[in-house]
Amino acid sequence: MDSSTMLFNALKAAEPFFLLAGPNVIESEEHVLRMAKSIKNVASKVGLQLVFKSSFDKANRTSSKSFRGPGMEEGLKILEKVKLAYDLPIVTDVHEASQCEPVGRVADIIQIPAFLCRQTDLLVAAAKTGKIINIKKGQFCSSSVMINSAEKVRLAGNQNVMVCERGTMFGYNDLIVDPRNLEWMREANCPVVADVTHALQQPAGRKLEGGGVASGGLRELIPCIARTSVAVGVDGLFMEVHDDPLNAPVDGPTQWPLRCLEELLEELIAIARVSKGKRPMKIDLTPFHDHGEA
Numbered sequence: 001m002d003s004s005t006m007l008f009n010a011l012k013a014a015e016p017f018f019l020l021a022g023p024n025v026i027e028s029e030e031h032v033l034r035m036a037k038s039i040k041n042v043a044s045k046v047g048l049q050l051v052f053k054s055s056f057d058k059a060n061r062t063s064s065k066s067f068r069g070p071g072m073e074e075g076l077k078i079l080e081k082v083k084l085a086y087d088l089p090i091v092t093d094v095h096e097a098s099q100c101e102p103v104g105r106v107a108d109i110i111q112i113p114a115f116l117c118r119q120t121d122l123l124v125a126a127a128k129t130g131k132i133i134n135i136k137k138g139q140f141c142s143s144s145v146m147i148n149s150a151e152k153v154r155l156a157g158n159q160n161v162m163v164c165e166r167g168t169m170f171g172y173n174d175l176i177v178d179p180r181n182l183e184w185m186r187e188a189n190c191p192v193v194a195d196v197t198h199a200l201q202q203p204a205g206r207k208l209e210g211g212g213v214a215s216g217g218l219r220e221l222i223p224c225i226a227r228t229s230v231a232v233g234v235d236g237l238f239m240e241v242h243d244d245p246l247n248a249p250v251d252g253p254t255q256w257p258l259r260c261l262e263e264l265l266e267e268l269i270a271i272a273r274v275s276k277g278k279r280p281m282k283i284d285l286t287p288f289h290d291h292g293e294a
Contacts, residue, residue: 007089007108008132008160012191014049016272017230019265020091020109020134020193020238022053024251025069029078035258036082039241042262046269051109052088053238054079057095069250072099076106091134097125104129114138114166114198117149127156134193136164139175139203143184150188162191164238165229167199173216174202177225182232193236194229196222197254217253219245223264230268233277237268 001009011018021043023035036052043050056075069075079090083106091109094100095116103110110126112119114136126133135149146163153161163185167175177199185192202216226237242248242255256264 002130004108004131004160011049011051011132011162011236014235016269017234018049018051018236019043020051020053020236021241021261023242024240024248024255025055026075026078027069027249029081032078032082033085035241035243036086036088038243038258039261040086040088042258042265046262046265048265048269050088051091052082052086053091053111053240054082055093072102076102080106094122094126097121100125100129104131107131109134109162111164112136112149117141118145120152123149123152124156127153127158127161130158130160132160132162133158134162134164136166136195136198137181137185139167139169141168143181144187146185147188150190161188162193162236163188164193164195165199166195166238167201169203175199177228179228179232182229182234191235193238194225194234195238196226196229197238197240197251197256199225200254201251202253217251219253219256222254222256223267226264226268227271230272231275231277233272233275233279235278 021039026032032054040050055069056072057069079092082088083090089108090106091111092103092107093111093113094103100110109132110129112123112126112135115138116122117135117138133153135146137146150161150163165181165185167177170176182192182194200218200221229237240251240255241258241261243258245252245255245257248255
């Protein structure tokens with residue numbers, strides 16, 4: 001069995017859920033290594049299987065002035081150092097088909113951004129690396145779209161695919177999380193992940209001094225969406241975590257504070273362990289007759 005399938009099986013079997021977590025974007029080698037060490041310590045303490053996440057390039061920023069990261073070549077070198085230093089699997093995103101092969105040499109999970117979830121050539125190129133593919137559901141898509149997106153990966157010869165809910169457009173500058181999608185996305189016949197931080201973005205919803213806009217967010221509701229997700233019974237949680245969210249160069253309003261991570265995960269684990277969300281409830285529709293005494 002190859003290493004990707006072994007990791008995929010381990011994630012599927014993870015109880016009560018696995019965790020994809022890290023800072024939104026690579027800010028520096030020192031910062032990413034420090035964050036990986038800290039998040040691994042927390043995940044190990046609470047007993048969760050961790051895949052470390054950070055992006056080498058944020059290609060779909062609201063503004064051309066936004067920080068994007070170090071780029072693919074330098075970013076992959078940094079992520080490889082994280083992988084070796086802390087023995088952690090890595091997840092990072094791609095934006096073009098040509099990026100898939102070099103990214104697949106380092107990353108254990110290749111993530112397809114939400115805006116690109118229907119891009120067949122990108123999905124096929126990612127699939128052909130043999131790595132696990134995590135497809136984020138487009139903000140503009142119904143859950144049923146993810147059945148086809150996952151199937152594109154499988155038809156390209158890769159069975160190791162996951163789908164990820166990250167909210168649906170609700171007006172111009174807001175997202176809404178519909179918990180029904182967490183159930184319906186199971187029809188893709190693969191692990192379902194809940195992105196509980198991006199789901200609380202307010203796209204282009206924050207005006208900047210001097211003109212222009214950036215994405216805002218509702219960080220205070222991250223626990224709400226996370227609690228809902230684990231109660232429903234998702235297989236994995238995706239969280240962007242930062243040690244100084246107010247000064248994060250990208251998506252600060254929706255990154256969860258590192259100092260609060262352990263407390264939140266402990267609560268989520270407790271909820272997940274008492275929930276029967278991963279097991280469909282049998283609904284008995286036969287007529288009910290109470291033969292007991294009045």
